[in-house]
Amino acid sequence: MTVNQNADPGATRSTGAGDIQAYRAQLLYFRDTPKAEDEACEWIRDGLLVVRDGVIEQCGEHDRLIGDLPPGTSVHDWRNHLITPGFIDTHIHYPQTDMIASPAPGLLPWLETYTFPTERRFENPEYAQDVAKFFLDELLRCGTTTALVYCTVHPGSAQAFFAESHARNLRMVAGKVMMDRNCPEYLRDTAESGARDSEDLLRRWHGTGRQMYALTPRFAPTSTPEQLGRCSELAQRYPDVFIQSHVAENRDEVKWVMDLFPGYRSYLDIYDRYGLLRPRAVYGHCVWLDDDDWRRLRDSGAVAAHCPTSNQFLGSGLFDHATARNFGTPVTLATDVGGGSSFSMLQTMNEAHKIARLSGHHLTARRMFWQATQGAAKHLGLTGRIGTLEAGAEADFIVLDPKATPLLARRSAYAESLEELLFALAMLGDDRAIAATYAAGREVHRRARTAAHP
Template sequence: MSNAAAELPALQVYRASILHFTGDPALHQDAAQWHQDGLLIVADGQVQIAGAYAQLHASLPPDAVVIDYRGKLIVPGFIDTHLHYPQTDIIASPAPGLLPWLQQYTFPAERRFAEPEHAAEVAEFFIGQLLRCGTTSAMVYCTVHPESVEAFFSASERRNLRMVAGKVLMDRNCPEFLRDTAEGGARDTEALIKKWHKRGRQLVAITPRFAPTSTDAQLQLAGELARAYPDTYIQSHVAENTDEVAWVRQLFPTARSYLDVYDRAGLLRPRAMYGHGIWLDDADFRRMNETQSAIAVCPTSNLFLGSGLFDFARAAAAQVPLSLASDIGAGTAFSMLQTMNETFKVARMGGTTLSALRMFYLATLGAARSMQLEDTIGSFAPGAEADFIVLDPQATPLLARRTARTDSLEELLFALALLGDDRSVAATYAAGRMVHARAAASDRPQP
């Protein structure tokens, strides 16, 4: 939806079951703020207040129009902290593991993103899929081509979305047609920072693809950029796959670990997000805690590529900031509900039982905290940006049958997480404006 759309009413009021978090429900019993019959009040793209209908309705002005979503659940928009928009067209491509998958599918697909028209077309489709699945913010990898970043931010800006993205840095161990240089990659990234970082709701990430495809010189220049622009983001991959870990050991023989490669380059700090983290050791987890670097847990891609199972217990013991991510296109679903489904199973295989409340937290406020954006997105705190979604517990016959028999918030959320997908998202709002509505006319809000 374009910013040129009709002006929004001064006050927007939504009635539904309202849920958001003030903390991690694994640590704080009262972290979930749930109003079974609630109101969400929005003005100028920001949350004014969320609370019980019985307490708030009398304070509404006489001419306020209440959009009625009763029977549905409003939650903050989902936040996906690790995915690759240029890999949209290679989702569900078979390969025996990470490194062959990159060579056979990823690198050839990324070649075309030097073409602005192609990059723009894929960016439009990709963002449409995110919104269809209720994802309103994401940390996105583009390609080595600055044109790919321009295309993504242009598509995001038109919808006024809160997005983080960056140009991939790769100056070795990749095809020549995707190779930049240490100096050229840093120069292009700095130009993108100056143009796009904090322009509206857009944010830039310094993005070394992963340690094997960057020389020491490139990583050091990335670290210099991170120091020069401390409010930018850093994103990369770490300890995803045992073959990859062994390769890093060969390429960086003096580093203590894979994570240490980034640490020595100055790439661990707040606003640094590392995908996977399956094969980190205790010293690595401690270092991530010390630097407040975060891990994006990517269950569907880890299962798809056979990379391994994330250790939730060790991460919790080290108090490492965590969030959930789809990791499109090795990941197999844009939907954060489907991502929760696989997250629960991965955790169970490792001996940890995650509550549905905690999974919803990790996909909303937990992700925002990992990104140092907890005052901006991820909750309904007064002043937060009004990004939210409307979830329909009756979206499918099976979901409707199961949720009719739930007797707690936890059971309701668990059913949505295990049985839900894009069909469960009745509507998606960004900065107070509807940017997606499920196709059926009966799902449109009724004043």
């Protein structure tokens, strides 16, 4: 079986075996932590990805696999493009979509001035549904196929998000925020109602299709000890659900937390003593941690979600990549919209690299791509399901275009290694570099082609 050498990007040859699709392109994925990056990286320069019923069936050299395809199989020609697993964003707020890029002198006034009033609108189910649709469109446009998503305190906000994600058959993790103090009355639940609503939602959605639930105490200052205790009870009752919150983002926040919780060793210690550090627990920011905190995160199996664009936008501080790596603490990448200023994981890599350089650490492109795909899946307990192109995984993948912009095309043409190519994509790429996005084997985004970019 051959494919038209002059075919348009993404064009298919023949149709017939509707349950099987094949994709010809450069293929890139990782098998393990890229300590020795070349050993962990699987780069197939002329590859074929075969998908059956939304699951990856084969991934390998084109010439080896093409002859085994059933007659009539559609072969999508993405040569001169790079297929990777879809990106995994481990910390993002869908209710903050409409307030992204709002000016404020710091985290706490930003919450009071913009975040809380915006989240009040999610009392309206129709508004929540509209934002959920736009939010998911934006994720897919930027190549993100899985995200850990914060909803608002309103159960209906989570219901709207899950319903929209389920209708699209996306692999998403989300949860209703639990918040019973230090917030406006109109956004306040109680220890009892927060736990009850969270349990109702997780029983409805965790494991429904591709949806997964995250217990979501917003952050320690907005939860009473009683609420954290009820959250802990749910975590024990449902050990396979996720937990997500914030920790040590901002110095003023850290001081406030220690005033609210006297007698605890650190901010992280609060979550630890309530049993909220464990595998599948993801904590955003982790900027102001000490060595004991980094060690405890590692030993518990919890994850630090690094949010570089948000940390810079709000002036929160510089994430310590070197210390995290020295302790072996799991680290993933996250946009943290709307404190973060971009939905793009490529732009997030760009800023993560710069933050690392400011602390004297070099973050390679391979490691950033690993953190956004296989690494995130591994740390979330989803190895083999997402974040990879290996056989048996869910077919969530993206098509990257190294010629998406004139500057990116010019730089990519001079790339002499995979590292240089990936680094160019991370430094110069954004949503325009995502030619197409696939979820469970179905195309869910295709970048419009223009006369300037044939």
